[in-house]
Amino acid sequence: MNLETIARQHQKDLGELDQEILAYIIDNQALVTKMSIIELGEAVHTSKSTILRLTKKIGFTGFSEFKYFIKQNQQEDTTADRVDIFDAQQQDIQRTIAYLDNVDFSRILQEMHRSETIYCYGTGYSQRKIVDEFSKMMMAVEKRVICLPNSTEFDMAMPMIKKTDMVIFVSLSGETEEVKENLISLKMRGITTMAFTAFGDNFFSKNADYALFYYITPIAVGKKSYVTSLVSLSCGMDYLFRKFGEYLYDLNESDELADTE
Numbered sequence: 001m002n003l004e005t006i007a008r009q010h011q012k013d014l015g016e017l018d019q020e021i022l023a024y025i026i027d028n029q030a031l032v033t034k035m036s037i038i039e040l041g042e043a044v045h046t047s048k049s050t051i052l053r054l055t056k057k058i059g060f061t062g063f064s065e066f067k068y069f070i071k072q073n074q075q076e077d078t079t080a081d082r083v084d085i086f087d088a089q090q091q092d093i094q095r096t097i098a099y100l101d102n103v104d105f106s107r108i109l110q111e112m113h114r115s116e117t118i119y120c121y122g123t124g125y126s127q128r129k130i131v132d133e134f135s136k137m138m139m140a141v142e143k144r145v146i147c148l149p150n151s152t153e154f155d156m157a158m159p160m161i162k163k164t165d166m167v168i169f170v171s172l173s174g175e176t177e178e179v180k181e182n183l184i185s186l187k188m189r190g191i192t193t194m195a196f197t198a199f200g201d202n203f204f205s206k207n208a209d210y211a212l213f214y215y216i217t218p219i220a221v222g223k224k225s226y227v228t229s230l231v232s233l234s235c236g237m238d239y240l241f242r243k244f245g246e247y248l249y250d251l252n253e254s255d256e257l258a259d260t261e
Contacts, residue, residue, distance in 0.1 A: 002073050003029065010058045018054050021046065025070070033071045036177050037063045061124065064173040065228055069218050071173075071200060088217040092232040095215040100239050108210050109247040111192045112143070115166040119157065121148045123169070123176040126230045131170050134237045141248055151178040158182060166192045170237070172216070172228065174202025183207050196236060212236065 007014075007022050014022070021044045025032050032040060037048045040063075044051075048063075055066040112118060120135065122128035128149060135145040148154040161167060167186055169179070174197035186193050187207060195204035196212045205211035214236040218228050 003070060006058050013057050014054075017046065017050070018057065020044070021051065021054055022058075029070050029073070033067055035067075036175075038177070061126075061228075064123065064171075064176055067175065068173045068198065068200075068228070072218060085219045088219055089229065089231060092215045092217055092229075093235050096213075096232040096236055097239065099213065099215070100236060103212065105243050105247075108194065108212075109244055111166055111194075111210070112244055113247065113251070114164070115192070116144065116162070116164045117166075118143065118145045119148060119161060119165060119167045120145060121154055121167070121169055121179060121182075123171040123173075123179070127170045127172070127233070130230065130234050130237050131168075133234070134241060137238075137241045138244075141245055143244070151182075154179060154182055158185065161186065161191055163190050166194065169193065169195045169197075169204050169208065170233070171195065171197045171202075171204055172230070172233075173198065174200070174204035176204075196233070196240075198233075212240070 003022075003026055007019075007026065011019075024044050025040075028043075035043070037051055041048045041051055052063055055061075055063050058066075060066040060069065118138070120131040122131045128147065131147050135147050138145040146157075148157055169183065174195060180203055183193060183204065184207065187209070192210075193208040194210040194212065195202075195208035196214070197204050198216045199213045205213070214232040216228055216230070216232055
């Protein structure tokens with residue numbers, strides 16, 4: 001499903017300004033994927049809140065998801081408007097796990113182990129639910145994980161984050177504007193960072209010390225609703241937890257072996 005199709009489906013919900021903004025976006029899709037919401041607002045002479053309302057009118061959860069959809073449509077030659085949503089789910093999970101199976105986790109796991117505290121920031125509601133679950137699982141291995149619920153509290157926590165800590169950014173697009181400065185500041189202070197985002201070239205993955213990715217296929221549910229399910233991200237975070245548990249088990253085995261020699 002492309003942007004023109006989505007625009008037609010929601011035409012009766014759109015005002016004249018909305019249609020003008022969408023017309024600009026449709027004509028400049030490659031350019032829009034590189035813009036922030038503020039830059040797009042300046043290009044169409046409107047506010048970022050107007051653009052945010054527009055993205056929600058046409059079925060997206062926000063600008064990041066909207067921009068990710070455009071980027072995916074630019075990259076893929078879609079042969080049909082509708083994909084099999086169950087095949088897409090299975091393929092996203094299988095491709096994510098297959099990719100993670102081939103990642104060298106050694107440095108990431110070492111950094112997680114040495115960290116006094118792992119801070120996690122999810123850029124959206126669904127991402128925050130996933131990192132909350134990750135935090136609960138990490139309690140089982142006695143590793144302190146703090147989930148930062150919003151950008152304001154992230155800013156407040158910044159002075160407390162030390163070089164002995166680690167910060168994980170969990171995102172869909174990897175382009176969330178309000179925490180880009182946080183990532184750069186942490187990098188300048190020598191604090192280990194990791195990004196876990198959807199596959200693609202993005203700000204978080206390029207600037208973090210470590211980057212992991214997951215596959216995600218946009219799907220249409222019903223006549224008008226557009227959905228990006230984060231089930232593959234959930235599997236990815238679960239995989240990371242299991243890898244860390246395996247690392248700790250092997251570490252304990254090595255220590256016990258050394259004690260018997």
